[in-house]
Amino acid sequence: KQFRDGLEKTRKGFIEKVSDLVIRRKKIDEEFYEELEEILIGADVGVNTVMDLMDDLRAEVKKRRIEDAADLQPVLSEKLMGLLRDDSSNELRENPDGITVILFVGVNGVGKTTTIGKLAHRYKQEGKKVMLAAGDTFRAGAIEQLEVWGERVGVEVIKQQPGSDPAAVMFDAVQAAKQRQADILICDTAGRLQNKTNLMEELNKIFRVIQREIPSAPHEVLMVLDATTGQNALSQAKLFGEKSGVTGLVLTKLDGTAKGGIVIAIRQELNLPVKLVGLGEKMGDLQTFDSEQFVHALFA
Numbered sequence: 176k177q178f179r180d181g182l183e184k185t186r187k188g189f190i191e192k193v194s195d196l197v198i199r200r201k202k203i204d205e206e207f208y209e210e211l212e213e214i215l216i217g218a219d220v221g222v223n224t225v226m227d228l229m230d231d232l233r234a235e236v237k238k239r240r241i242e243d244a245a246d247l248q249p250v251l252s253e254k255l256m257g258l259l260r261d262d263s264s265n266e267l268r269e270n271p272d273g274i275t276v277i278l279f280v281g282v283n284g285v286g287k288t289t290t291i292g293k294l295a296h297r298y299k300q301e302g303k304k305v306m307l308a309a310g311d312t313f314r315a316g317a318i319e320q321l322e323v324w325g326e327r328v329g330v331e332v333i334k335q336q337p338g339s340d341p342a343a344v345m346f347d348a349v350q351a352a353k354q355r356q357a358d359i360l361i362c363d364t365a366g367r368l369q370n371k372t373n374l375m376e377e378l379n380k381i382f383r384v385i386q387r388e389i390p391s392a393p394h395e396v397l398m399v400l401d402a403t404t405g406q407n408a409l410s411q412a413k414l415f416g417e418k419s420g421v422t423g424l425v426l427t428k429l430d431g432t433a434k435g436g437i438v439i440a441i442r443q444e445l446n447l448p449v450k451l452v453g454l455g456e457k458m459g460d461l462q463t464f465d466s467e468q469f470v471h472a473l474f475a
């Protein structure tokens with residue numbers, strides 16, 4: 176239900192466009208293929224993926240001797256579903272015997288703080304004791320913004336002065352979490368993505384500090400990406416994601432874009448799972464990503 180509402184724009188701007196095309200052109204000819212290709216690329220499915228998909232569709236049309244566009248539509252849906260299919264669980268990893276530590280990285284404005292707030296809320300709803308660490312000491316206002324969410328959700332925020340060493344904040348936060356017997360510690364980081372070395376160095380230092388106290392931590396390192404930036408989000412993830420210890424992606428603002436095809440592009444081009452999706456600005460607008468549900472919300 177939440178997926179359906181959140182994906183309204185993508186359904187209208189992508190899937191319904193395909194239906195309109197099918198109704199309008201009726202026959203499968205070169206123009207049909209061209210328009211279909213345009214729709215797919217426009218929905219941010221990704222050029223490489225679209226090219227493969229088009230080859231695949233042409234072959235299928237030949238093989239099955241399909242002539243009517245209407246008969247191709249289910250084939251297309253099937254192929255798109257196939258591209259997304261993923262049996263692995265996207266549930267966040269938890270520490271079975273102690274504090275679960277989750278780190279967040281992402282560039283400004285992607286929705287990192289909001290996602291941290293939403294996730295804290297979700298864990299709290301599950302009856303867990305949650306704490307937040309204000310590890311983004313770099314960006315002006317980041318600490319206050321996290322505190323606002325902390326208050327809203329009703330969880331404690333561990334912080335230091337702006338400009339202080341993020342690793343020191345993490346050390347404090349882990350100590351505090353141990354003392355208060357917290358279940359979940361969610362850490363904001365500056366996770367500066369401007370350059371790869373910075374990000375890795377900062378994260379490595381944070382990893383070391385946390386691991387000294389909790390050897391199995393961090394249990395997740397989530398990179399937040401803004402779905403409305405489409406292919407930009409994909410290149411960010413490509414550049415920084417795979418080798419910097421990131422364990423999963425969060426795709427925010429899916430409700431605000433018709434380009435939900437980005438989920439397909441990410442799935443095809445990256446070795447990182449989308450674990451969470453943001454479907455609105457409110458506390459409850461966060462979902463564990465489920466490819467089956469995603470596909471259903473689009474096509475059902």
Ligand code: GDP
Nearest residue numbers: 283284285286287288289427428453454455456
């Ligand atoms: P940060 O700079 O990465 O911490 O970004 P913020 O958490 O401050 O979010 C930036 C803006 O995006 C805010 O106005 C949020 O309300 C908005 N936002 C975050 N997540 C979502 C989402 O899933 N859907 C929508 N529509 N807006 C979102």
